[in-house]
Amino acid sequence: MDLSFPPEAESFRDRVKVFLTENLPANWKGTGALSLADAKAFANEWREILLRNGLIGVSWPKEYGGAGLSFLEQVILSEEFVKAGVPMGAPTDVFGFQMLGNTLIAHGTQYQKQYFLPRILSGEDRWCQGYSEPNSGSDLASLSTRAQLEGDEWVINGQKTWTSAAHLANWMFLLARTDPEVPKHKGISFLLVPLDQPGVEIRPIRMLSGESEFNEVFFTDARTDGINIVGEPGQGWNIAMTLLGFERGETAATLPVRFRVEFDRLVELARETGANKNPLIRERLAWCYCRLEVMRYMGLSALTAFVSKKQPGPEASISKLYWSEYHKVITELAIDILGPRALCLSGRPPSSSFQTDDTGALNSTASWGVTFLNARAGTIYAGTSEIQKNILAELVLGMPKG
Ligand SMILES: Cc1cc2nc3c(=O)[nH]c(=O)nc-3n(C[C@H](O)[C@H](O)[C@H](O)COP(=O)(O)OP(=O)(O)OC[C@H]3O[C@@H](n4cnc5c(N)ncnc54)[C@H](O)[C@@H]3O)c2cc1C
Numbered sequence: 001m002d003l004s005f006p007p008e009a010e011s012f013r014d015r016v017k018v019f020l021t022e023n024l025p026a027n028w029k030g031t032g033a034l035s036l037a038d039a040k041a042f043a044n045e046w047r048e049i050l051l052r053n054g055l056i057g058v059s060w061p062k063e064y065g066g067a068g069l070s071f072l073e074q075v076i077l078s079e080e081f082v083k084a085g086v087p088m089g090a091p092t093d094v095f096g097f098q099m100l101g102n103t104l105i106a107h108g109t110q111y112q113k114q115y116f117l118p119r120i121l122s123g124e125d126r127w128c129q130g131y132s133e134p135n136s137g138s139d140l141a142s143l144s145t146r147a148q149l150e151g152d153e154w155v156i157n158g159q160k161t162w163t164s165a166a167h168l169a170n171w172m173f174l175l176a177r178t179d180p181e182v183p184k185h186k187g188i189s190f191l192l193v194p195l196d197q198p199g200v201e202i203r204p205i206r207m208l209s210g211e212s213e214f215n216e217v218f219f220t221d222a223r224t225d226g227i228n229i230v231g232e233p234g235q236g237w238n239i240a241m242t243l244l245g246f247e248r249g250e251t252a253a254t255l256p257v258r259f260r261v262e263f264d265r266l267v268e269l270a271r272e273t274g275a276n277k278n279p280l281i282r283e284r285l286a287w288c289y290c291r292l293e294v295m296r297y298m299g300l301s302a303l304t305a306f307v308s309k310k311q312p313g314p315e316a317s318i319s320k321l322y323w324s325e326y327h328k329v330i331t332e333l334a335i336d337i338l339g340p341r342a343l344c345l346s347g348r349p350p351s352s353s354f355q356t357d358d359t360g361a362l363n364s365t366a367s368w369g370v371t372f373l374n375a376r377a378g379t380i381y382a383g384t385s386e387i388q389k390n391i392l393a394e395l396v397l398g399m400p401k402g
Contacts, residue, residue, distance in 0.1 A: 030085020130174030147176035
């Protein structure tokens with residue numbers, strides 16, 4: 001089996017390395033080495049540099065402002081950025097690019113592609129994801145937010161919760177029930193809704209760490225244009241699953257590199273603190289290393305599927321389950337290595353679910369504590385570990401339901 005990338009992909013890697021050398025300051029150590037304020041300022045400037053150099057939305061077609069590169073080249077770009085400790089864009093870009101943009105390219109109307117994609121690229125539109133509701137998380141298809149077509153507008157009533165970055169966004173893609181009479185999966189539609197309107201109220205949720213990363217969002221006769229539906233009415237479930245496939249598939253391909261950078265930093269920390277002399281710690285590090293190697297092969301397998309344009313299937317759940325459970329273990333090891341110093345939570349912000357620049361967050365010892373807390377969330381968002389196991393049992397292994 002040949003696990004190397006083709007030569008044209010490697011020459012693209014060389015171009016990326018030259019770009020990074022030319023555009024980053026000398027002695028650059030990654031955003032994790034910056035203060036919170038400096039890291040935020042850097043992220044904004046960096047996004048502008050990427051935009052000017054056509055390095056945002058690289059795999060999107062040129063007609064919508066993308067660079068028309070292959071998915072493989074996008075992964076290489078992402079790998080080199082992770083190693084350099086720089087983000088692929090602004091923190092909220094993951095919703096606009098990885099999730100909605102790719103979904104619109106697959107299922108959007110010509111108008112939706114021409115109108116929304118350039119605005120995602122420019123940063124004029126910032127998106128968030130309105131799936132979960134207070135009574136519908138794992139059982140998402142039971143959602144009760146309603147949308148009705150009145151004249152040429154959809155009118156929306158209901159509530160979303162745990163909406164990451166809604167306070168930073170001006171649009172939400174959401175799932176709403178448009179037909180309560182049909183079976184639950186068939187009565188859902190996928191709508192694009194502007195947030196800056198009187199019928200929308202966004203309330204931040206304060207987390208244990210003191211940060212407010214996600215929100216409750218209330219809709220009271222909120223409106224969106226009739227043309228802002230992706231797919232046909234009632235097709236929303238399929239569109240929503242395509243979107244989750246993009247989220248999980250791309251993550252599976254790029255995450256092993258990010259985790260390797262993190263692991264190397266932990267080994268460095270173990271050396272600095274002398275913990276590497278403890279055989280039990282060395283054994284736990286070896287366990288993490290072995291898992292990382294498995295993850296690397298799973299990432300290559302996901303990449304192969306993506307490059308051959310196979311839609312990610314239920315096996316994407318293996319990757320989600322594997323990396324999120326791994327991350328809990330390695331961050332626990334980091335806490336054990338740090339000892340009481342891990343209690344200090346100040347320093348860089350959490351390496352949250354939606355931040356693309358979180359690899360750098362591990363440069364300072366203080367941020368391991370915050371990353372430890374966030375790793376717990378990894379087994380909940382994008383489908384909990386129990387739900388991934390159900391999917392694997394029923395859809396991959398063919399075991400009976402329940
Ligand atoms: C950091 C973070 C960011 C998030 N961002 C967003 C966002 O931007 N947009 C969005 O829409 N949502 C977001 N979410 C919400 C997330 O998708 C839900 O929390 C998740 O789907 C679980 O739903 P729930 O919280 O309602 O838990 P529940 O579904 O109530 O589950 C509670 C517990 O029961 C278990 N359980 C439930 N059903 C079963 C079953 N059938 N078999 C076995 N066990 C079961 C679950 O595994 C879990 O342990 C975010 C969550 C987190 C933690």
